[in-house]
Amino acid sequence: MKRLILFAWLAAALAGCGINNIDTKNFNHLSGKYLEVDGANIYYEEIENVGKPVLLFLHGGFGSIEDFKTVVHSFTNDFHIIGIDSRGHGKSTLGIDQLNYERLQLDVESVLKHLQINEVSIIGFSDGGIVGYRLAAANNILVKKLITIGATWSLKDAVLMEKLMADVTPEACKEIFAQHFEFYQKNNPQPDFTKLAKCTIKMWIDKTQAGYPYANISEIKAPTLIIRGNDDEMFSLESAVELTQKIKNSLLLNVPFAPHGVFKKYPQIFEIITKEFLQKQIAF
Numbered sequence: 001m002k003r004l005i006l007f008a009w010l011a012a013a014l015a016g017c018g019i020n021n022i023d024t025k026n027f028n029h030l031s032g033k034y035l036e037v038d039g040a041n042i043y044y045e046e047i048e049n050v051g052k053p054v055l056l057f058l059h060g061g062f063g064s065i066e067d068f069k070t071v072v073h074s075f076t077n078d079f080h081i082i083g084i085d086s087r088g089h090g091k092s093t094l095g096i097d098q099l100n101y102e103r104l105q106l107d108v109e110s111v112l113k114h115l116q117i118n119e120v121s122i123i124g125f126s127d128g129g130i131v132g133y134r135l136a137a138a139n140n141i142l143v144k145k146l147i148t149i150g151a152t153w154s155l156k157d158a159v160l161m162e163k164l165m166a167d168v169t170p171e172a173c174k175e176i177f178a179q180h181f182e183f184y185q186k187n188n189p190q191p192d193f194t195k196l197a198k199c200t201i202k203m204w205i206d207k208t209q210a211g212y213p214y215a216n217i218s219e220i221k222a223p224t225l226i227i228r229g230n231d232d233e234m235f236s237l238e239s240a241v242e243l244t245q246k247i248k249n250s251l252l253l254n255v256p257f258a259p260h261g262v263f264k265k266y267p268q269i270f271e272i273i274t275k276e277f278l279q280k281q282i283a284f
Contacts, residue, residue, distance in 0.1 A: 025076050027057075027065040027083045029091055029187060037110045040087050040095030041189070044111050047072070047081035053144070054120045055079035055278070058108065058128025060150075060261075061200050062173070062180040064090030064187075067125065071263055074271040078279070082120075084111055086127065088199060090183075093190045099199035101127070102210040105134040112141050121145040121278055126260065127203075130212060137219040146224040147274055150260045152235050153213050153243055162205040164234065170197035217246045224250040225277045227270070229258030251277070 024031065025047060032045035045065060055075055059067045065083030075081060087107050088094035097103055108131060112120065119142035124132035129151020136143040152161070174181045174193060185191050203211070224247050228240045237254060244250045253273060255262050263270040 023069075026069050026072050029064070029066060032091070035111055035114050037087075037107050038095065038097055040097070040107070041093045042087060042107050042111055043085040043091035045083050046115075047076055049076065049078075049080045052078060052080045054117055055081055056108070056112075056120045056122045057081065057083040058122060058124040058131050059083075059086065059089070060126030060128055061204070062089065062177040062184070062196075063125075064180075064183065066090070066183075068123075068263075070267050071271055074275065075278075078275075079121075082111075082115070082117075084108055086131075088196045091187050091189065093188070094192070094196060094199065098210075099203050100206050100208075100210040101130050101134055101203065101212065104131045105138065108135060109138075109140055118142060119144055121147075123147045123149075123274065124151060125149045125263070126151055133213045133217060133220065136222045136224070137213055137216040139219070139221075143220075143222040145278055146220070146222045147227065147277065148224070149227045149262055149270075150229065150232050150235050151226075152239065153217050153246075154239060155207060155212070155214060157235070157239055158205060158207050158212055160236075161234065165201050165205060168201065170194045170201075173197040173201075217243065218248075220247045221249065223277075223282050225253060225274065226250055227253045227255065227262055227273075229260055229262045229265075230254055230256050231258060232260045234260060249282075251282075 027045055032043050034041040034043055057065060057068050059065055064085050085092040086104050088099060121144045122132040129148030132146050132148055133153055135141060136146050181193055184193060226240055226243055228235055240252055244252045258265050
């Protein structure tokens, strides 16, 4: 029961916004395009700002790019914005490949290559942050700066997730992530939430090299801002501190009174700190 309560709290932190009004300066799931990647149709949107540096948004588990709707507007004047719905999430189809963080990394790289984008800065929340670590470590795309929110990385984190997910079923996920489930059912071209939940849970507890970045985290050279809510029970302060020791050019922001979805509870703090980080030269 405690685990279910914890994940209900997580789902509230992850919850996105509706799309009652079309907003061309925000993610809306109306203005995007699809790219076929290894058996799946990956949905992405661009908020164009020609000549400006590219800022990529990657969302968390069961979510979509609309989870960032409360903060995207703060970056549209200074960046060319791209958002990608992860494979199986939002309006992207699941395909037949196994869902893991390596697969999501390859999907992102395919979209960026298709758009002829060779360098980006990244804001990644939870699963999106984990994919951000993998992208920065692989260096197939130049990651200029990386910002992660509640994004785990180690074998210990995978073991913790395995314990937390021990009695969480796909049916339970429909209730825990109720808002995301409703959005998914209405918008995904090939909805199968039970399958998606099974694949996502399996991804969260994956201990192989296709999962969390583990030792490869030290390959990250991009300046990295690691954001953690002090009340986040899935990403311990100990793990976050160790991560800053593994990534040479990194800073840790541990936000008091904040849950997993820091940017949802404290959007003003998030905007001020991240814009400062993205726009300034930082000496480590």
